[in-house]
Amino acid sequence: MDVARSEVLEIGTSVACRSCQARHGVVCGALSAGQLIELGRHSLRRKVDAGCEIIAQGSENSFYSNIMRGVVKLCKVMPDGRQQIVGLQFAPDFVGRPFVRESTLSAEAATDAEICVFPRNLLERMILETRELQRSLHAQALIELDAAREWMLTLGRRTAEEKVASLLHLIAAHAETATATSTAFDLSLSRAEIADFLGLTIETVSRQLTRLRKSGVIRIENIRHITVPDMDALAKKISG
Amino acid sequence: MDVARSEVLEIGTSVACRSCQARHGVVCGALSAGQLIELGRHSLRRKVDAGCEIIAQGSENSFYSNIMRGVVKLCKVMPDGRQQIVGLQFAPDFVGRPFVRESTLSAEAATDAEICVFPRNLLERMILETRELQRSLHAQALIELDAAREWMLTLGRRTAEEKVASLLHLIAAHAETATATSTAFDLSLSRAEIADFLGLTIETVSRQLTRLRKSGVIRIENIRHITVPDMDALAKKISG
DNA sequence: ATGAAGACTTGATCTGGATCAAATCGCAAT
DNA sequence: ATTGCGATTTGATCCAGATCAAGTCTTCAT
Numbered sequence: 001m002d003v004a005r006s007e008v009l010e011i012g013t014s015v016a017c018r019s020c021q022a023r024h025g026v027v028c029g030a031l032s033a034g035q036l037i038e039l040g041r042h043s044l045r046r047k048v049d050a051g052c053e054i055i056a057q058g059s060e061n062s063f064y065s066n067i068m069r070g071v072v073k074l075c076k077v078m079p080d081g082r083q084q085i086v087g088l089q090f091a092p093d094f095v096g097r098p099f100v101r102e103s104t105l106s107a108e109a110a111t112d113a114e115i116c117v118f119p120r121n122l123l124e125r126m127i128l129e130t131r132e133l134q135r136s137l138h139a140q141a142l143i144e145l146d147a148a149r150e151w152m153l154t155l156g157r158r159t160a161e162e163k164v165a166s167l168l169h170l171i172a173a174h175a176e177t178a179t180a181t182s183t184a185f186d187l188s189l190s191r192a193e194i195a196d197f198l199g200l201t202i203e204t205v206s207r208q209l210t211r212l213r214k215s216g217v218i219r220i221e222n223i224r225h226i227t228v229p230d231m232d233a234l235a236k237k238i239s240g
Numbered sequence: 241m242d243v244a245r246s247e248v249l250e251i252g253t254s255v256a257c258r259s260c261q262a263r264h265g266v267v268c269g270a271l272s273a274g275q276l277i278e279l280g281r282h283s284l285r286r287k288v289d290a291g292c293e294i295i296a297q298g299s300e301n302s303f304y305s306n307i308m309r310g311v312v313k314l315c316k317v318m319p320d321g322r323q324q325i326v327g328l329q330f331a332p333d334f335v336g337r338p339f340v341r342e343s344t345l346s347a348e349a350a351t352d353a354e355i356c357v358f359p360r361n362l363l364e365r366m367i368l369e370t371r372e373l374q375r376s377l378h379a380q381a382l383i384e385l386d387a388a389r390e391w392m393l394t395l396g397r398r399t400a401e402e403k404v405a406s407l408l409h410l411i412a413a414h415a416e417t418a419t420a421t422s423t424a425f426d427l428s429l430s431r432a433e434i435a436d437f438l439g440l441t442i443e444t445v446s447r448q449l450t451r452l453r454k455s456g457v458i459r460i461e462n463i464r465h466i467t468v469p470d471m472d473a474l475a476k477k478i479s480g
Numbered sequence: 481a482t483g484a485a486g487a488c489t490t491g492a493t494c495t496g497g498a499t500c501a502a503a504t505c506g507c508a509a510t
Numbered sequence: 511a512t513t514g515c516g517a518t519t520t521g522a523t524c525c526a527g528a529t530c531a532a533g534t535c536t537t538c539a540t
Contacts, residue, residue: 076389078479082397086389097386099379104386131371138378139339141385146337146344148388149316149326155395156439157322160497191518199396204497206519223506223518239318400527431488444527446489463488463536 044117048109054095057106064096064123070113071188075106075196085197086151087144088188090174094140098124111188155199158238163198164208165237168218172228184227212237284357288349294335297346304336304363310353311428315346315436325437326391327384328428330414334380338364351428395439398478403438404448405477408458412468424467452477 045068048054054065057077067089074087074095086105089095095107095115127134154166175185187194191202198205212218217234219227228234285308288294294305297317307329314327314335326345329335335347335355367374394406415425427434431442438445452458457474459467468474 076393078397080479084393084396086392097382099382105389134374134378138374138381141378141381142337142339145381145385145388148385148392149345152326152388152392152395153316153324155392156324157318201498239320441528
């Protein structure tokens with residue numbers, strides 16, 4: 001499971017990019033052409049399996065990644081094992097924490113994913129040198145901050161049913177397969193992961209999903225695939 | 241109560257700085273000398289009373305502030321009145337959301353405070369022009385993001401007693417009056433505000449505070465002033 | 481001083497979600 | 511097909527924290 005991770009850790013600035021030049025633009029949409037080439041020379045495209053830990057909580061922030069495909073969950077665990085997912089990242093988000101040596105959270109692939117990896121010193125040097133890169137990372141940090149605060153409201157003040165509806169809404173917003181009203185998507189997360197995102201137990205998540213199914217708001221095509229016939233009906237379940 | 245706010249809203253780029261030059265360095269410690277002068281010419285020092293709303297949720301982000309003294313709470317409210325505090329800001333933090341027109345949260349003085357106010361267009365222009373300002377705002381955004389995620393763990397996975405202990409620890413960390421082991425501080429927040437920060441009710445907050453008092457971890461000098469004889473004992477209450 | 485209105489504490493009871501305990505459902509290996 | 515195992519659902523019970531209901535303590539106006 002951790003093979004991919006140990007390979008990643010061996011990367012240095014002198015490692016050549018293997019195969020990603022062609023699709024770099026997808027990942028780094030906010031960067032200028034010059035930066036793409038610069039990153040391309042020193043980065044490495046990697047496939048990681050679902051469950052693979054990209055960054056470990058408490059480890060050194062020795063490299064950074066761009067997500068090219070898949071979903072990455074950011075996770076905090078307490079000494080006694082209690083666990084909270086504190087963010088979900090989708091392509092083309094950036095994963096890593098500039099300017100801090102030790103990671104306060106772990107990043108783990110929630111689905112099979114592809115990431116573009118490059119070393120810490122390169123990123124931090126480029127942030128200092130390149131206005132546009134700093135600006136896009138600043139913008140992403142502010143967007144993640146808004147998302148984290150929105151989630152604080154969900155964790156602190158919403159009921160279990162509202163929490164589950166909020167998560168479905170969040171994931172649906174990132175799905176491609178949407179018609180005018182209806183949306184279908186992969187959940188990307190197990191019941192246990194959903195529980196850790198929502199501050200609930202797996203039993204409560206399961207019960208609330210069947211509740212939403214019985215009320216006609218969602219259809220559970222199979223254990224990881226959901227259809228929302230009417231997004232407005234789902235949205236109504238979120239607030240009072 | 242809202243007098244100060246309406247005054248603030250009239251500020252434009254041409255308003256002269258009244259009396260803050262002397263103490264600008266305190267607020268904008270991360271900025272270079274040139275920026276201090278630049279901000280000084282266009283900013284306005286204001287005193288705001290406890291309870292005064294600095295920014296309203298849903299309103300336009302028409303100005304930004306630096307906190308010079310006091311505590312500011314960031315708050316989200318739901319249509320049905322449920323409410324969650326999503327951040328506490330202390331001097332010399334920056335309050336405001338660059339690059340977004342409408343505010344998704346309100347900012348309210350939790351204590352009497354002094355802030356240094358300047359207009360949106362000035363700040364956004366300066367971010368684009370000044371490397372060091374962008375860098376320091378990017379750094380603050382990342383620190384706030386770490387804090388928000390730490391708080392997500394507290395909201396999602398900690399018990400009521402651990403939540404209250406976490407908040408006391410957070411506020412104590414910003415108090416000046418600390419000896420080697422013991423710390424005394426003003427709470428800055430009412431029981432209702434503490435409840436809204438922790439996702440609890442005021443009754444539960446009150447009960448947990450007396451619990452911590454009876455177990456000897458804190459002394460309640462009066463309703464808003466706490467002494468922690470031993471910070472390590474408080475820290476032990478936070479995790480398992 | 482006296483009274484009135486908030487803010488806080490304390491007690492009694494209720495309840496949403498946790499915990500404990502079986503099923504049941506995949507699904508991969510044989 | 512059968513077995514085994516982990517993931518999920520479902521049911522029964524429990525409990526931490528919510529809700530309801532009095533008090534008490536502060537503060538401030540008269």
